[in-house]
Amino acid sequence: MKDFIRLDDTDNVVTVTRALEAGVEIEGARTASLVPRGHKVAVRAIARGEPVRKYAQIIGYAACDIAPGEHVHTHNLEFRNVAAEYDFATDLRPVAMVPEERRDTFMGFRRAGGRVGTRNYIAILTSVNCSATAARMIASAFGPEELARYPNVDGVVAFVHGTGCGMAGDGDGFEALQRVMWGYARHPNHAGVLMVGLGCEMNQIDWLLEAYGLERGPLFQTMNIQDVAGLRRTVEMGVEKVRAMLPLANEARRQPCPASELTVALQCGGSDAWSGITANPALGHACDLLVAQGGTGVLAETPEIYGAEHLLTRRAVDRAVGEKLVSLIRWWEDYTRRNNGSMDNNPSPGNKKGGLTTILEKSLGAAAKGGTTPLIGVYKYGEPVTARGFVFMDSPGYDPVSVTGQIASGCNLVVFTTGRGSAFGSKPAPCIKVATNTEMYQRMTEDMDINAGAMLTEGVSLEEKGREIYEMILRVASGERSKSEAQGLGDYEFVPWQIGATM
Amino acid sequence: MKDFIRLDDTDNVVTVTRALEAGVEIEGARTASLVPRGHKVAVRAIARGEPVRKYAQIIGYAACDIAPGEHVHTHNLEFRNVAAEYDFATDLRPVAMVPEERRDTFMGFRRAGGRVGTRNYIAILTSVNCSATAARMIASAFGPEELARYPNVDGVVAFVHGTGCGMAGDGDGFEALQRVMWGYARHPNHAGVLMVGLGCEMNQIDWLLEAYGLERGPLFQTMNIQDVAGLRRTVEMGVEKVRAMLPLANEARRQPCPASELTVALQCGGSDAWSGITANPALGHACDLLVAQGGTGVLAETPEIYGAEHLLTRRAVDRAVGEKLVSLIRWWEDYTRRNNGSMDNNPSPGNKKGGLTTILEKSLGAAAKGGTTPLIGVYKYGEPVTARGFVFMDSPGYDPVSVTGQIASGCNLVVFTTGRGSAFGSKPAPCIKVATNTEMYQRMTEDMDINAGAMLTEGVSLEEKGREIYEMILRVASGERSKSEAQGLGDYEFVPWQIGATM
Numbered sequence A, B: 001m002k003d004f005i006r007l008d009d010t011d012n013v014v015t016v017t018r019a020l021e022a023g024v025e026i027e028g029a030r031t032a033s034l035v036p037r038g039h040k041v042a043v044r045a046i047a048r049g050e051p052v053r054k055y056a057q058i059i060g061y062a063a064c065d066i067a068p069g070e071h072v073h074t075h076n077l078e079f080r081n082v083a084a085e086y087d088f089a090t091d092l093r094p095v096a097m098v099p100e101e102r103r104d105t106f107m108g109f110r111r112a113g114g115r116v117g118t119r120n121y122i123a124i125l126t127s128v129n130c131s132a133t134a135a136r137m138i139a140s141a142f143g144p145e146e147l148a149r150y151p152n153v154d155g156v157v158a159f160v161h162g163t164g165c166g167m168a169g170d171g172d173g174f175e176a177l178q179r180v181m182w183g184y185a186r187h188p189n190h191a192g193v194l195m196v197g198l199g200c201e202m203n204q205i206d207w208l209l210e211a212y213g214l215e216r217g218p219l220f221q222t223m224n225i226q227d228v229a230g231l232r233r234t235v236e237m238g239v240e241k242v243r244a245m246l247p248l249a250n251e252a253r254r255q256p257c258p259a260s261e262l263t264v265a266l267q268c269g270g271s272d273a274w275s276g277i278t279a280n281p282a283l284g285h286a287c288d289l290l291v292a293q294g295g296t297g298v299l300a301e302t303p304e305i306y307g308a309e310h311l312l313t314r315r316a317v318d319r320a321v322g323e324k325l326v327s328l329i330r331w332w333e334d335y336t337r338r339n340n341g342s343m344d345n346n347p348s349p350g351n352k353k354g355g356l357t358t359i360l361e362k363s364l365g366a367a368a369k370g371g372t373t374p375l376i377g378v379y380k381y382g383e384p385v386t387a388r389g390f391v392f393m394d395s396p397g398y399d400p401v402s403v404t405g406q407i408a409s410g411c412n413l414v415v416f417t418t419g420r421g422s423a424f425g426s427k428p429a430p431c432i433k434v435a436t437n438t439e440m441y442q443r444m445t446e447d448m449d450i451n452a453g454a455m456l457t458e459g460v461s462l463e464e465k466g467r468e469i470y471e472m473i474l475r476v477a478s479g480e481r482s483k484s485e486a487q488g489l490g491d492y493e494f495v496p497w498q499i500g501a502t503m
Ligand SMILES: [Ca+2]
Pocket: A267, A268, A269, A270, A271, A301, A304, A366, A397
């Protein structure tokens, strides 16, 4: 294992990968004292008041003169609150786009209308919890034997949830739920969709169809329990409808599609002190590779980038995109205040013990999943992502809620970094899980697809690990099953964001 | 079918059960004009300014002199906002308690500690969505063949949900979730409990055990995916733990228990114009019968009794109980305002068309489920109900969220009235469904247990229908399966109330 990790050539601190005694050599300097695992060491002289750089970013300022080899933490690094003034489009690094004729491909399902799926599911969507059991019963009627007759169909999945009524019929919460419903209804990983409602719920299926211009057809059907007159008949009729969809869905075939058709959800959950050092930057590099192919990476989790949003506004392709991000931040400040909370994302005592000194450093670790290319779009929760490149979608950090929004926005694949170890999986978009540390990877080897901890324990470079993730994205998009898929995860992780009062 | 229905002897209006032409005789008067179905007719002369009474309550005041036979609605009935002053304990009707030696019994499972269950389940509880799939996989490992060896066990049920992390670690939302977890962990319908978490979630299992003094044992086990090191092993180990519980749980036997051991959730969902006329008052009478036996009825759905709370404060056994209800109302006004909504529960155009004139009349229809006995306790969402008699528990009106709280508070049976037709069912407490109208009852006969519409179509009295409900409560409590149970509902209707921001 290397003793330390450097995150950018311009950094004047590095992070040590194990506790170092005094006197250990690091880039020509020698540690002046014991440095705990995950903490920072100065590798150049930093005069009092000079910026301390990590991730090529200013994470704070030297509170006193710091010599090479000195431990850098709360005792000598001070955070200065950035003025609430944002710069826009001042840090646009040009993307070296791969010429179209040399672009990578994957084997995807090209749908009518041109969008491309990475899986071929039949979805049963519910407008309200009151149709949850009906939807589950319909889906579970399709056993392995029957499904084996349709080898091109990945399964029949019920997406059930706890909301859809007892809510306001307009406003942020209602609109977010409608976007999720719509996004799943038209997701390219769905060959067919059956929407099941109760009938008297606030979240009316008919309103959705009308608002979004969805039209019923052989592969898009709807039904309400109250119209059908009861649970048993609803299930019977639903099973018939899905049964009629299966042969049609089975006609879909994978064909070569450019990597530009990939929209990848960038996600982290159960983070640890290594998330921002290994897995997140590696995923960021994979995102850069994808963007150079014309593909799309969707960063989310607004509360977790709080404090680093001014860096994203500088990466914003123009002022309008940057201001959209700022308005999300303002919305969140109001949302949390209204709910007697706050956006305080300062490093916790546990974070500090792990080596994170400032809020900016913490948020940079989360934002590192988004790589280095320009931010070309900012979207609401579950809003269709139409731009191609690196974009941001508003969401909570909470994994199932955030990923549900990313999938609704059109993500056809998810990459999920985790330090503590998460058993997350998603449908209809498959999920690749990246471990931040080797110890957890080895402990949870049946759940983790990729070990970014090897960047510490085996000296694998950021670029190598990023490419490994990128290549796995192409393989899983082409049909290779990720660990979470093989385990059968993804049926219970659909959780639309509930905003507002439950009445 | 009778032409009209009288809800109380002291009422000066009755409700017509079908559209009546002018000239139809009603209690000696003759209708002065066409009266639409569900609307009110004066049966005595009501002078301008005099109160109009329905449900024995003042629902408004005559805006002009009203002659017997006149249609009473928005044109001649005015609502006067009650001063925001509450009377306490001024309307306490003495309960004719059935002497102990003559009390009814049912066949229940008496648990160590004395509480009584109506079912005998093994529960798999989850602290967070991140363990949802693990819990479902553990539960689904127990097929009908294996369970047939344990005839006294009603099943292995997974209770999964969308929250547990991405939330504040204190405050209303966190406390409500903890009460739900605790309430299900100690529910008398559970012979054994396995709690499954991820490990890094906000809603820590260990904190819950510590806060509530729960102790691990053969029939109460916990596990975290991160400790066990992965999904597959968690499922394997969980299956082993449950398998070890089954023979122990199977030792439970039903024995005669007094009806006073019943705590019945009073619930309505998918209401119609008849809910407040037929099913709700009939359920209210069943609640009165239960209370006379020393049993407990739990009214909930705070937004739906809004506007009638001053009647409940008058029924409050003392000022403290009444003031607790008032403080809930104040909390709700703040909760909805903070969420850009309001508690406005005025009759909608649809309500008015159906014959509901004032907010009070509407809320009285919902509150009618609570019968007429004194209100002896007011509880927070999911808080253990310790009093015996008629009580109120705070909750939204939304069915799965409200019933989840009622079950967490200790309800061992649910009675659910519905007009539009709901396919609701619950576990571990079985749910009896009461139709408000005969047309829906006949259409959804496989879902409805009782037809309160017979009060209109067959002239069955309130008392008769109330007794029918009460007797079915005793039978279902003793093991008879309700319609929703026979259909297998209750696995997907566990929805803890989410209060506060999702972060
Ligand atoms: Ca995260």
